[in-house]
Amino acid sequence: MMKLSLFLLLSVVAFAATKPASPSEYDLEEGYFWIPDEQGRLHLVNTNIVPTFFEPIDSNNITFALFTRTNIDNPVYFHPHELDVLIASGLFDTSRPTLFNTHGWTGDGYSVHLIEVKDTLLAKHDFNVINIDWGGPASTFYTQAIQYINPMGDMIGEFINSLSDYYQYDHSQMGIMGHSLGGQLIGRVGYACQGRLAYIIALDPAYPAFSTDILENKLDKSDAQYVQVIHANSGFLGYPDSIGHADFHPNGGVKQTGCGPDIIGTCSHFLIKDMIAESYVNTYLSWRCDSYADFLAGLCEDNETGYWGGWPVDTQSSGDYYLTTNGEPPFIIQ
Numbered sequence: 001m002m003k004l005s006l007f008l009l010l011s012v013v014a015f016a017a018t019k020p021a022s023p024s025e026y027d028l029e030e031g032y033f034w035i036p037d038e039q040g041r042l043h044l045v046n047t048n049i050v051p052t053f054f055e056p057i058d059s060n061n062i063t064f065a066l067f068t069r070t071n072i073d074n075p076v077y078f079h080p081h082e083l084d085v086l087i088a089s090g091l092f093d094t095s096r097p098t099l100f101n102t103h104g105w106t107g108d109g110y111s112v113h114l115i116e117v118k119d120t121l122l123a124k125h126d127f128n129v130i131n132i133d134w135g136g137p138a139s140t141f142y143t144q145a146i147q148y149i150n151p152m153g154d155m156i157g158e159f160i161n162s163l164s165d166y167y168q169y170d171h172s173q174m175g176i177m178g179h180s181l182g183g184q185l186i187g188r189v190g191y192a193c194q195g196r197l198a199y200i201i202a203l204d205p206a207y208p209a210f211s212t213d214i215l216e217n218k219l220d221k222s223d224a225q226y227v228q229v230i231h232a233n234s235g236f237l238g239y240p241d242s243i244g245h246a247d248f249h250p251n252g253g254v255k256q257t258g259c260g261p262d263i264i265g266t267c268s269h270f271l272i273k274d275m276i277a278e279s280y281v282n283t284y285l286s287w288r289c290d291s292y293a294d295f296l297a298g299l300c301e302d303n304e305t306g307y308w309g310g311w312p313v314d315t316q317s318s319g320d321y322y323l324t325t326n327g328e329p330p331f332i333i334q
């Protein structure tokens, strides 16, 4: 009988060497998932067991990093209860829009897409970028990290509400992006902001354990004025249902171009983080369509188009959109 204490830690190399690449070899009992960490190592997680003991967390377990064009490589760091630090820096400017951005399970403030999005966005647009580092809680067992989502989302949401109050800076000036478990966390942040944030961009929001009611208030349309979901590994590591105002399915949304068999989904689930930065340079034009098969058959060529990521955010699109991309940079097919 598998227990929580039997979490396996395997390197991808060791795993690949001992297992043939056949999907049947990977069939697991209900509720068990292989989940890769940010280094690509696989962990066998039993989502049937919710941990009953975990360390309490407070505002010090979350660190914000404010970047602007004036301090592109020298962020101002502060915790959610330290609005005074942001104010004292004099760098936050209410004439600019603000993007909050965060990582997923086992990630932290140095996760590559946080840095890449900050750099590509600030190169082109005058923004306040606030990266959210919850690396401590994110490095606990997956099922435990999930238990931290609601309290963390509330602390981040309260910070955003106090920022808005202090500067008389409307929530509609702010948006938030997150990957994987961070894609679920931002749903809770949006909820704590009473759905007033301009937009949420959820990059392949986490699926393992979220098929059940493990968490109240999973990411949905009520969490922001506009919720955009980008699906990269639907039904495996990524949430399969269309839960946003618009749902984008690059390469069908299940497996990304250039990822090989990708049985576990590691490649596809993480590739979306590299892909998003390019959206601030160029546009991922996408077509409204009923399915990827229809899209590939050319049935949707004359349908409405939309795009994901980038700035300004496309808040006009609604429904499901499809596109194909390259498997490596430049991802966007011209």
Ligand SMILES: *[C@@H]1O[C@H](CO)[C@@H](O)[C@H](O)[C@H]1NC(C)=O
Residues within 6 Å of the ligand: 055, 056, 057, 058, 060, 061, 135, 136, 137, 138, 140
């Ligand atoms: C929260 O932060 C404290 C120090 O402020 C640390 O001791 C603790 O391990 C952190 N908890 C988690 C879950 O990261």
Ligand SMILES: *[C@@H]1O[C@H](CO)[C@@H](O)[C@H](O)[C@H]1NC(C)=O
Residues within 6 Å of the ligand: 288, 289, 290, 299, 300, 301, 302, 303, 304, 319
């Ligand atoms: C896309 O275009 C096809 C072919 O014209 C049409 O049947 C379909 O309803 C359209 N789908 C959407 C979602 O607009």
